[in-house]
Amino acid sequence: MILDPLQPGSGTIRSQHYLPATGRNVLWGRLPCAADAAVLEVDSGAEVTIDTLSHEGILEDQGRDPRRFFGSHGVDGDGVLDDAIAIAASDYPRDRASDGPHVVTGPIRIRGAKPGDLLKMTLIEALPRVPYGVISNRHGRGALPGEFPVGIETVSAFAAVDEDADGRRVGTLPLVAAGPRSVRFPLNPFLGIMGVAVSGDTRPHSVPPGPHGGNIDINLLTAGNSLYLPVQVEGALAYVGDPHFAQGDGEVALTAMEASLRVTVRFDVLSQTDALQQFGQLVGPLAETxxxxxxxxxxxxxxxxxxxxxxxxxxxxxxxxxxxxxxxxxxxxxxxxxxxxxxxxxxxxxxxxxxxxxxx
Structure with missing residues (x-):
């Protein structure tokens, strides 16, 4: 079981390029557009180790105080990520009414990428940064709006990471509130958000996915697998976020087991000619395992x-x-x-x- 959190700059950092989820390296609630400046620039074929932050535990309907929120579930203060505490306490100009919840890290400029090319983003490694996550239902926005949540605005179920008899990490969720028995399920860490910047000077909302990728929530995109995206702006301006420890197809309650990851992603540019030969004219994301x-x-x-x-x-x-x-x-x-x-x-x-x- 994970014992120590992967705080910014600490622990295993696989790549020579490292991007923490701090300061100007993140957007909260919006995705990059052509007008955004890159926070890192790399060559095609480069690997970048990137810290991602889950939005669960830092949102207003959870008190915007991750120490207090996670402390109420038995997490010691040292077990809460410093970058989560910092963004929750900051005066980041996020409008709760018009912006999304997600924290995204980037954008990263890939030299030579241009519109018409494809950007291949391969998840090389996904390391849990904490031994817990959260599954929330809010806004009447799940698969059963009007039925859930019942009577209150937000239900945030705390899910711990444990080990099964074979030493594999699993998620655990109680069968009844505060009950002693629990259900266990496999962990398959992946990024819900992988994307490229859109053209123009308007940042897209972080929730709806599109041709740019974004919040596609495809749970096949675990370590070793790739996502191809049509490049829309010079340099692609790629970004990642919405880290998950686990998700079923559908994600019916609104979120799945949301929890922060340290990921290493390789960025490869496919020329328009090569892209057409391999895949035809892609108008949206294509995954590959x-x-x-x-x-x-x-x-x-x-x-x-x-x-x-x-x-x-x-x-x-x-x-x-x-x-x-x-x-x-x-x-x-x-x-x-x-x-x-x-x-x-x-x-x-x-x-x-x-x-x-x-x-x-």
Missing amino acids: SEFLVPTGMSTDLDEAVQHCVRAAIALLGARYGMDSHLAYAYLSAATDFNISQVVDIVKGVHARIRVADFT
Whole structure:
């Protein structure tokens, strides 16, 4: 089990490039745009170790005092992250009514990236910074608005990290409030937010995902896996945030097990020519694992999100393997799972899992 928190600058830092979640390195509630200055610049192929901060425990409806909030769940003051305390106590100009909750670290400029290229972001490592997380339901914004939360504005369930009999880290949640029995579930750390800056001078809200990536919440994007994003501005201006220890497809209660991570991400630029040859004309995020190609679809309407994902999958199979569209449609129906990424971020997400082994 994790004993000591990974405070800024302490503990394991894998890369020669390190970006703490402090000062000017973070945005709170908004995502970068073309007008934002990079806080770090690296070459294509570089790895960067990045501290990320969960928004849970620092928000106004939780008292905006992480020491007090986590202390009420038995966390010693030394077990609370210094950067979380600092941003909660700061006068950061976040408007609760119009800005999102997420803290994002960046943006990072990747030399040579230009519109038309693809940026490949590969999660190399994801280290939990604390041995606990929070799962919240608020704003009537989960899958069951009007039913949950019941009677109060916010329910924030504290989830601890423990070890199972085989020494693997698991999340634990009580079966009843303050009860002795608990349910255990696997931890699969990943970043809910991976993205590139949008064009123009308006920072997007941090909640809805889009062609820029952002809050896509695809739980397949664990260590070793990659996300491809169409570059919109010179240098890409990439960023990460919304760290999770675990999440089920759908993320139905609004958040999953939200908790801060120290991640190492490799940034690779694919030229427009190479991108077209490998993937065709991507209009949105595409994930890749050792087993699957994972096209995505997004819309405020879940039916439309599924349709967008199916069209993206058909186009991908045509570009990648030369597959006729009617046969690709048939193959997808017979052999591919379409999963709901999340239904709680205004713009809903769907992703398909296309087995690459089927085409070897």
